[in-house]
Amino acid sequence: MIIFGLVNNGSICYLNSVLQMLLSSESFVELVLKNESQSKSITTFNNFFKTASTNPYLNIEDLDDMKIVNPKGFIQEFIINSKHFNLNNQEDVGEFLIHTLDIIHEEIKRPIECSSEKIGYFKEYSYIVPCFYSYFKTVILCVNCSKISEKYEIVSQLLVEISRDNITLAEALSNIFKKELLEDYKCDKCDKINTSFKKIYPIIFSKNLIIVIMRFGNSRKKKIIIPSDNLDILGYNYNLKSSIFHYGLMEYGHYISVNKRNNRWFYCNDTIVKEVNKINLSNSYLLLFERSITIPEVTTISSLSDKSHSSSDSSSRES
Ligand SMILES: [Zn+2]
Numbered sequence: 001m002i003i004f005g006l007v008n009n010g011s012i013c014y015l016n017s018v019l020q021m022l023l024s025s026e027s028f029v030e031l032v033l034k035n036e037s038q039s040k041s042i043t044t045f046n047n048f049f050k051t052a053s054t055n056p057y058l059n060i061e062d063l064d065d066m067k068i069v070n071p072k073g074f075i076q077e078f079i080i081n082s083k084h085f086n087l088n089n090q091e092d093v094g095e096f097l098i099h100t101l102d103i104i105h106e107e108i109k110r111p112i113e114c115s116s117e118k119i120g121y122f123k124e125y126s127y128i129v130p131c132f133y134s135y136f137k138t139v140i141l142c143v144n145c146s147k148i149s150e151k152y153e154i155v156s157q158l159l160v161e162i163s164r165d166n167i168t169l170a171e172a173l174s175n176i177f178k179k180e181l182l183e184d185y186k187c188d189k190c191d192k193i194n195t196s197f198k199k200i201y202p203i204i205f206s207k208n209l210i211i212v213i214m215r216f217g218n219s220r221k222k223k224i225i226i227p228s229d230n231l232d233i234l235g236y237n238y239n240l241k242s243s244i245f246h247y248g249l250m251e252y253g254h255y256i257s258v259n260k261r262n263n264r265w266f267y268c269n270d271t272i273v274k275e276v277n278k279i280n281l282s283n284s285y286l287l288l289f290e291r292s293i294t295i296p297e298v299t300t301i302s303s304l305s306d307k308s309h310s311s312s313d314s315s316s317r318e319s
Pocket residue numbers: 142143144145146147187188189190191192
């Protein structure tokens with residue numbers, strides 16, 4: 001089992017929390033271990049995972065049966081050599097996670113042929129895509145002239161609003177896909193600002209779902225009920241693998257995480273790692289859920305009806 005604390009020699013609790021989150025995603029670990037020399041960043045992750053779990057050269061100290069790892073080699077290779085990050089600033093965990101996945105994706109992407117509706121999804125394809133990127137269609141109907149506009153979009157994180165206290169995560173997620181009334185949509189056919197209807201249809205859900213709980217203003221103190229297992233989202237079943245919490249002010253706060261490894265939960269606060277029996281998720285900020293079926297199973301919702309699931313196991317990862 002891979003579980004260890006991470007040294008924080010500055011303000012890198014965001015980085016340590018994201019590394020713990022990614023280590024909790026079985027598909028991400030598999031992706032890294034099986035694609036060793038595919039790209040510079042995968043090699044960097046690979047080196048980090050291997051040394052952290054097996055070799056003592058990264059300042060690993062035994063602490064009972066836990067280990068403490070200094071991620072300085074990873075930081076040197078991934079952060080300092082990449083111009084995308086600034087180590088002097090505390091980054092937002094969500095942005096850092098998405099940015100990290102995007103960097104890997106950019107290095108290994110290639111085009112894949114596919115059916116027309118999913119062309120945008122497969123146009124630039126990599127292992128990261130089925131693992132972390134979902135694909136949604138937004139349909140807007142102009143009430144005045146009945147024009148329907150469609151837009152396809154790759155979605156790397158689901159932004160969830162806490163619309164009321166004690167809302168369940170499943171309900172908050174389903175709100176994303178509810179028909180919404182737009183008061184001030186400018187239709188490009190009738191060229192008027194009208195009332196319109198907007199609805200988002202999921203075409204593909206990725207194997208891992210990254211969920212950001214939006215905590216601003218009034219919703220900061222509201223509670224959300226988050227299941228650790230069996231999150232049902234439009235008929236798909238996901239299990240929680242990791243949750244990151246934020247404490248304190250936005251710029252000077254501190255991130256910690258809870259992570260599931262081998263069906264056991266671990267509280268991770270930089271070098272401090274403790275096994276916990278119960279986890280309280282109601283203050284979660286960033287969540288990673290993973291579906292248990294293997295990639296590259298891609299399930300589509302082909303028609304406009306929410307429940308008309310059809311499975312198309314694409315051959316996308318071969319070729
Ligand atoms: Zn119109």
